[in-house]
Amino acid sequence: MDERINILFDRYLRGACSEAEWQELLAFIKDIPDQDTETLDQPLRELWEKARSGELPSKSHLIDTDKMYAVVTAAVPLSSPTLARRPRTRTSLGWAAAITGIALLLGFLYWRNSGRQPEPIVATPVIRPVLTPDQVRPGSSKAMLTLADGTQVPLDSAGLGTITWQGNTKIVNQGNGTLSYKTGATPESAPEQPAAGGKIAYNTVSTARANQYELILADGSKVWLNASSSLRFPAAFTGSDRTVEMTGEAYFEIAKDPARPFHVRVGASDIEVLGTQFNINAYPDETVLRTSLVEGAVKVSASGKSGLLAPGQEASIPPGGPFSIGPGNVALAAAWKNGYFQFDKAPLPVVMRQIGRWYDLDIEYAGPVPDRLFKGKLQRSLPLSGILHLLQQGGIRVALEGKTLRVSR
Template sequence: MQEKDIFNLLTDESFCNYCLKTNVEDVEYWENWLKENPSERENIESQKALVILLAHETATQVAQNEYRKLQQRIQLSGKNSGKLFPLIRRWGIAASLIISFSLGYYFYHKAQRNQQIASTISNKIVPGNARVMLILANGQKIELNTAASGTVARQSNTTIRKTNDGRIIYDGDSKNILYNTAITARGGKFELTLADGTKVTLDAASSIRYPVSFIGKERKVEITGQVYFEVAHNPAKPFRVLTRGQTIEVLGTHFNVNAYDDEPVIKTTLLEGSVKVNYLGENVLLKPGQQALVKNGISIIRVSAVDPELVVAWKNGLFRFNKTDLLSVMRQIARWYDMEVIYPEALKNTDLFEGSTLRSANVQSILKQLEVTGHVKFEVDGNKIIVRNK
């Protein structure tokens, strides 16, 4: 199906009625058309999913961001035949997305109420919940995802509370140095607020060790995995993050650290403020929009400009890929869906992937799109993803 045809579909009133099931006659028309044109079913289903995605409010921000980047490059024509919707903002966004990704791909996700998009693959694997373990200073372990809202524990003069939306907040000012550790499982994500007001978001398979109350001249925490920080400003007490031999020093800022053990480099990305990254005696000062890359055992810190929104897409419930290789894509999928990836002895794939999808999608729908756009195919066997060359 050509790009012009795709554009017309997304602005065709009959097709939109079919996707959203708002007109019985249009539904019947398109179902009959698919029976007569079975070779176009995959294209139609893909565009149908996109229409529903755009109709779902959780996808609005994603589409708007992509539209703003593309609207200066893409001229939307209002001259279309057949029954058409006016080219209102949302359908304009859809059209620009399709044209933009004509050389790549666009992932899609279904909302729960749109069961008609369901894949023919049974036993769909969906991501986990906010599974997190809190380990107190005395060694007591608390499963926070099953704990009731309200006071979870007390340590010295500090109260640990769980909010109605599942976040953890520390209240009080302990005079004793007590350390807690929060650990997210594979497939989990969690938010907590430290005693100084610093907000922390942990991605899957990540951890943070921190004091119940910050005593002394500095605020120091240790992390593994991927963690996003919004550090409370306090010039008199610098905030330091330690991970894999690297130290990040800040006063008050927003930044992201990706330090998974299975990633080849540690990535520190600055969104607001400034941070100083130290590794093996080398130091760099980052500005907003910059990323520091550190390779284990090499005392060279490389700095590059990046799109911060791409880096923190995980925090906002998205997978976003920008010329990302297959191995990197699969590491993210494996952590989020708590799966093992098995590769062939000789992996021939050299594709770089681009696109976006909600992290609430089932894994089969994502793998199907990767198959369409790359030179690999996938088989899901229990909690294993088997990669094969096409």
């Protein structure tokens, strides 16, 4: 029975389902036990309820499945039990996996500038994509560590455990995309370190496109670097403050130390904190530098002006101009750290820049930039083919030529 349902559902997604096959599939939908419907996201629950009440006599009354076919079939096997919360029949498990794929895609919507503003549907299930060799893969945890003497260490190929010592600070590759700095007495087994001569040993962790990495500093503060980003920092914090420099985008979770405020320098801007969580987006190809505060308090200084941020607020700093402070969307700002693309009425160029950084692509436009706004949430683990299919269904023409993605109307 499972195999038959999967065949029918696959044909339905392809638009090849006959009316007789649709009726057979519809009968199965109606037979989903009431106790199993609690795992359905709202749109799918409504579909089930309509099917049970007889409001869906024809397959033409259902949602437009063209927008979801490529991603569903690439992202989740229709027979995988990804939503099971209690023991179920094998048939229920197969259906749960299929609807998980649909729920994810219903969370990504597009519309023209016509005033129509659909609410995004948040897809919470985690889907493990099934990638094929001919698909462009999403980014992964890779970074380059540059030591104070200029030595470079590719972290994705470095072995687990201690990489080296700098003074009495041990640099450890913890695995799973995390590098940590641990300050303590140098053991006798560690190589003898040359005298620092009073100089602070600065290290840099940098990510290329399609890379990300997590860093635990010597004071216990955590920093997540997005693609095309870097953080320059001392191997150990000394003195009356803690100062780092960054480019690109990073999420900070700062260890509290009132006696030593933490500073993040981004070009001519400075963000001062005592203990807090915040995100900084400072890509040079974005129109403004954005600092979004999740919790705590930060002081932002730029162009001779300073201002305090409260949780939920955002500072926007344009190049060379005065900055402004206002309400922000911290969930959107931190979505990348949590494994998602998330947009709220974002213009197409904003969407494409994120796609370019994460899939290591150059973006080119043929003619005028299509006038589209995007709202919704997608997992960053999806293969590029699924992302491009959704764009195409939104009226965006895309053509992949090597590492260049050409976009047109």
